[in-house]
Amino acid sequence: MKPIKVGLLGIGTVGAGTFNVLKRNQEEIARRAGRGIEIVMVADLNPERARELVGAQCEVVGDGNLVVAHPEIDVVIELIGGYGVARELVLKAIANGKHIVTANKALLATHGDEIFRAAQDKGVMVAYEAAVAGGIPIIKALREGLTANRIEWIAGIINGTTNFILSEMREKGLDFDTVLREAQRLGYAEADPTFDIEGVDAAHKATLMAAIAFGIPVQFDKAHVEGITKLEAVDIRYAEQLGYRIKLLGIAKRTDQGVELRVHPTLIPAKRLIANVEGAMNAVLVQGDAVGATLYYGKGAGSEPTASAVIADLVDIARLADAQPEHRVPHLAFQPQSMSDLPILPIAEVTTSYYLRLHVADKLGVLANVTSILAESTISIDAMMQREPALGETQTDIIILTHQTQEKNVEAAIAKIEKLPTVLGKVTKLRLEHLS
Ligand SMILES: NC(=O)c1ccc[n+]([C@@H]2O[C@H](COP(=O)([O-])OP(=O)(O)OC[C@H]3O[C@@H](n4cnc5c(N)ncnc54)[C@H](O)[C@@H]3O)[C@@H](O)[C@H]2O)c1
Ligand SMILES: N[C@@H](CCO)C(=O)O
Numbered sequence: 174m175k176p177i178k179v180g181l182l183g184i185g186t187v188g189a190g191t192f193n194v195l196k197r198n199q200e201e202i203a204r205r206a207g208r209g210i211e212i213v214m215v216a217d218l219n220p221e222r223a224r225e226l227v228g229a230q231c232e233v234v235g236d237g238n239l240v241v242a243h244p245e246i247d248v249v250i251e252l253i254g255g256y257g258v259a260r261e262l263v264l265k266a267i268a269n270g271k272h273i274v275t276a277n278k279a280l281l282a283t284h285g286d287e288i289f290r291a292a293q294d295k296g297v298m299v300a301y302e303a304a305v306a307g308g309i310p311i312i313k314a315l316r317e318g319l320t321a322n323r324i325e326w327i328a329g330i331i332n333g334t335t336n337f338i339l340s341e342m343r344e345k346g347l348d349f350d351t352v353l354r355e356a357q358r359l360g361y362a363e364a365d366p367t368f369d370i371e372g373v374d375a376a377h378k379a380t381l382m383a384a385i386a387f388g389i390p391v392q393f394d395k396a397h398v399e400g401i402t403k404l405e406a407v408d409i410r411y412a413e414q415l416g417y418r419i420k421l422l423g424i425a426k427r428t429d430q431g432v433e434l435r436v437h438p439t440l441i442p443a444k445r446l447i448a449n450v451e452g453a454m455n456a457v458l459v460q461g462d463a464v465g466a467t468l469y470y471g472k473g474a475g476s477e478p479t480a481s482a483v484i485a486d487l488v489d490i491a492r493l494a495d496a497q498p499e500h501r502v503p504h505l506a507f508q509p510q511s512m513s514d515l516p517i518l519p520i521a522e523v524t525t526s527y528y529l530r531l532h533v534a535d536k537l538g539v540l541a542n543v544t545s546i547l548a549e550s551t552i553s554i555d556a557m558m559q560r561e562p563a564l565g566e567t568q569t570d571i572i573i574l575t576h577q578t579q580e581k582n583v584e585a586a587i588a589k590i591e592k593l594p595t596v597l598g599k600v601t602k603l604r605l606e607h608l609s
């Protein structure tokens with residue numbers, strides 16, 4: 174069979190990894206794909222650096238339009254990032270009948286429906302394994318391996334940068350900015366690292382997982398997004414004392430009312446496997462009704478781990494390109510005519526457990542007042558801890574872990590608690606998931 178011809182848009186961290194792994198494992202990959210895979214043209218804004226990386230074996234250009242219009246190219250790999258030029262080039266490539274491989278979760282979480290529809294109309298594939306949890310084959314698992322299941326929920330550590338920051342801060346006591354700079358140096362962080370630390374990148378990935386798990390359209394604009402910038406070290410310490418770790422989780426959960434789609438720092442029991450995922454590693458826990466819980470762990474970022482997923486997609490395309498479009502794996506796992514309109518729930522409607530930290534005057538009756546507000550709100554307490562005040566100290570902290578309740582319920586109770594004269598300042602609220 175003729176080799177499949179590939180054009181590469183953007184040869185930065187992931188692009189260079191893709192080029193190198195493809196070259197190194199060329200023969201083995203061809204034996205799996207049933208044909209050779211050849212990168213014939215590379216476009217990058219910095220063609221000199223690109224030329225140094227690829228040598229003389231393929232053409233290097235500065236304008237991606239030359240790649241998407243190249244008559245011999247069958248597959249375009251988009252590794253530029255962002256939603257501007259990347260969206261334009263991907264849509265042009267599809268219009269020209271090229272299959273697409275992309276690692277760009279920002280693009281797919283915001284313009285996925287438009288891109289998948291265009292690909293469907295044109296009979297080409299858009300493969301995006303690298304977009305969620307990098308090298309971990311989670312898209313493959315959700316779209317293919319778990320098709321027998323009604324998926325109940327997914328909870329994942331799906332941003333390497335923030336997990337690296339939380340781990341290094343907790344274990345080595347390093348400060349936030351130092352660790353973020355190191356994550357950038359190692360090639361984990363997004364071009365705009367606020368996407369990592371504010372939870373946006375994790376929400377892009379959770380949005381894609383929710384779509385393929387529940388057969389709903391891609392709806393990033395409805396996701397609840399909180400990052401780690403407001404997380405305080407004191408809460409990490411109290412959580413540990415109570416037997417929990419704090420992780421930035423991306424959660425997609427199906428309920429009778431709709432889908433919970435949320436990213437926020439979350440307390441998880443320290444004994445869970447996923448609570449022990451450290452550094453830039455990712456892990457995704459999927460609960461299916463037939464299989465039960467399955468856990469996927471590995472490198473979610475970095476040059477070659479991400480390239481591993483990009484090349485797996487290339488191999489899939491090489492194997493499936495001549496199959497009838499209706500016989501291929503659907504872009505969003507469910508057949509396009511069988512999508513569900515289950516709504517994404519507003520955060521007020523979400524049900525979970527909570528960690529509350531109250532800074533209080535160390536006076537008789539403060540605890541009784543707080544617990545009676547919780548009781549009136551039908552919020553039951555799972556655990557409670559009061560820091561022993563130092564000698565002569567007149568203020569202290571009370572930590573309360575609640576059983577499950579609705580977010581709007583806990584918010585109303587917090588508003589009442591904050592009005593108590595013995596409660597000083599704002600109550601800190603974090604969400605807690607038992608993941609069982
Ligand atoms: N780095 C990771 O670990 C990782 C993991 C998973 C997914 N991703 C995603 O992969 C994509 C690429 O990430 P990266 O880390 O390799 O980024 P990068 O910044 O290292 O590389 C991007 C490359 O694209 C080039 N480029 C920018 N604009 C261009 C244009 N208009 N035309 C042609 N080339 C252009 C840049 O010169 C650069 O070489 C992003 O969507 C990112 O979210 C990255
Ligand atoms: N910035 C992302 C890259 C992988 O998608 C992360 O830190 O996980």
Ligand code: NA
Binds near residue numbers: 302304307312482
């Ligand atoms: Na992946």
